[in-house]
Amino acid sequence: MPEARGSAGAASSARPRVLPPLVLDDLPDGIVVTDGDGAIADLNVAAERLLDRPRADLLGTPLRRALPLQDTSGRRWWDVLLDTARRPVGVSEDGHGERLLLLPGGTELLVTARFHRDETGTLLRAVLALRTPDERRRAETDTASLIATVAHELRSPLTSVKQFTASLLRRWDRFSDDQKRLMLSTVQADADRVSRLVGDLLDVARVDAGRLTVHRRPMDLATLVREHVDRLRFAGYDDERFELTVDADLPELWADPDRMAQVVTNLVDNAVRHGAGTVAVGVSAETAPDGGSWIVLTVEDNGEGVPVENRPYVFSKFWHGGTRSGTGLGLYVTRGLVEAHGGDVDVDAAPTGGARFTVRLPAGEPVATVA
Known part of the structure; x- marks a missing residue:
C-alpha cells in the first residue's frame, strides 16, 4: 500500500466526491471512503469534525496514517484487518460490525467497515462509519x-x-x-x-x-372522548371536574380507534392525576397549513402547568415534572401514536395557568393505512 498520494491540493482538485455533498454531509455519523489502495477518496463534515482535520488535508492520505486506530490490544486496526480479511474469489462485499477502537491519546471511536471488491476479490473501496461512544x-x-x-x-x-x-x-x-x-x-x-x-x-x-402500526378507519373522536369521561365519572370523579366542548359538523377522521383511545386515556388521565380543578377537553376543527383540515383535541387542567424550560422534554422517555410519579413513558407513547397518524402533539400553558396539551390529526381518508 503506498504511503504517499501526492499533495493534498492536487488530490482535492483531481478527486470528485463519491456521493453528492448533501448526501454525505447530512449523515449524522462520520463517513470515510477509501480507494482500493487504502487512500481516502471522500469524507463528510462529521468525519472532519471527529478527526479534527479539514477535508482538503485528508483527501489522498493513506487511511492508516489519517486514522491510526488500534484495537484494545494495541494492534493497528487497518493492518490487522488487511492481513486477516482476505476474501476468496467471488466475494464482492464484506467488512465488520461496530467495534470500539482507539486513536493515539486514548480517544474512542466506534467504527463500522464495509469493503467492496471485484470478482477476483481485489479491494475496490472501503466505506467506514465513525461515531463517538456517546450515543x-x-x-x-x-x-x-x-x-x-x-x-x-x-x-x-x-x-x-x-x-x-x-x-x-x-x-x-x-x-x-x-x-x-x-x-x-x-x-x-x-x-x-x-x-x-x-x-x-x-x-x-x-x-x-419505527414499527408502530396503525389501522385506520372512520371513527368518531368526540364519542370516544365522551365515553372515557363518562367512565371516569362512574369511577367516582365529580361531574363538575370535567368540561367537554365539541364543535358541530366536524370533518371525517380516519384513525385507529384503539390507538386513539390510548391517546385520550393518557392525556385525560394525566390531567386528572397531576392537574387540579376542572379538566377541560375539547374536540374541534381547524385549517391545516396545506389548506386541508385538522381534527384538534385539547386537554387542559388548572394545575401547576409545565414550565417553559421543561416543555421540550415533556414527550421524552422517563420525563417527570415536579411531583409527578409514574413511568414517564405515557407521553412518549402518546407522541409516537399521534405521529404514526401523521399528526402532532404539543404542550403549552392553558388560559387558567395549568397545562394544555393539543393534538392535531389530519382529517379525511389517508393515502396510506400504515405509518
Whole structure:
C-alpha cells in the first residue's frame, strides 16, 4: 500500500466526491471512503469534525496514517484487518460490525467497515462509519433507567397481588363477602396496572424501532372522548371536574380507534392525576397549513402547568415534572401514536395557568393505512 498520494491540493482538485455533498454531509455519523489502495477518496463534515482535520488535508492520505486506530490490544486496526480479511474469489462485499477502537491519546471511536471488491476479490473501496461512544452510552443509560423504572413500577402492584391472594388462600372462610370483593377488586386493579405497563413497554419498543402500526378507519373522536369521561365519572370523579366542548359538523377522521383511545386515556388521565380543578377537553376543527383540515383535541387542567424550560422534554422517555410519579413513558407513547397518524402533539400553558396539551390529526381518508 503506498504511503504517499501526492499533495493534498492536487488530490482535492483531481478527486470528485463519491456521493453528492448533501448526501454525505447530512449523515449524522462520520463517513470515510477509501480507494482500493487504502487512500481516502471522500469524507463528510462529521468525519472532519471527529478527526479534527479539514477535508482538503485528508483527501489522498493513506487511511492508516489519517486514522491510526488500534484495537484494545494495541494492534493497528487497518493492518490487522488487511492481513486477516482476505476474501476468496467471488466475494464482492464484506467488512465488520461496530467495534470500539482507539486513536493515539486514548480517544474512542466506534467504527463500522464495509469493503467492496471485484470478482477476483481485489479491494475496490472501503466505506467506514465513525461515531463517538456517546450515543451508545446514552442508549445504555436509557436501558438502565428503563429497567429501574419497570422494577419500581412492578414492585408495588405485584406485592399487593401477592399479599391479597396469600391472605385469601390462607383465611378464605374468615373474610366476609364484602371483604373478599374489595380484595379481589384491588387485585384486578393492580393486574390492570401491570397490563398497562407491559403495553406501554411494547409500544415504546415499537416507537423506538419505527414499527408502530396503525389501522385506520372512520371513527368518531368526540364519542370516544365522551365515553372515557363518562367512565371516569362512574369511577367516582365529580361531574363538575370535567368540561367537554365539541364543535358541530366536524370533518371525517380516519384513525385507529384503539390507538386513539390510548391517546385520550393518557392525556385525560394525566390531567386528572397531576392537574387540579376542572379538566377541560375539547374536540374541534381547524385549517391545516396545506389548506386541508385538522381534527384538534385539547386537554387542559388548572394545575401547576409545565414550565417553559421543561416543555421540550415533556414527550421524552422517563420525563417527570415536579411531583409527578409514574413511568414517564405515557407521553412518549402518546407522541409516537399521534405521529404514526401523521399528526402532532404539543404542550403549552392553558388560559387558567395549568397545562394544555393539543393534538392535531389530519382529517379525511389517508393515502396510506400504515405509518
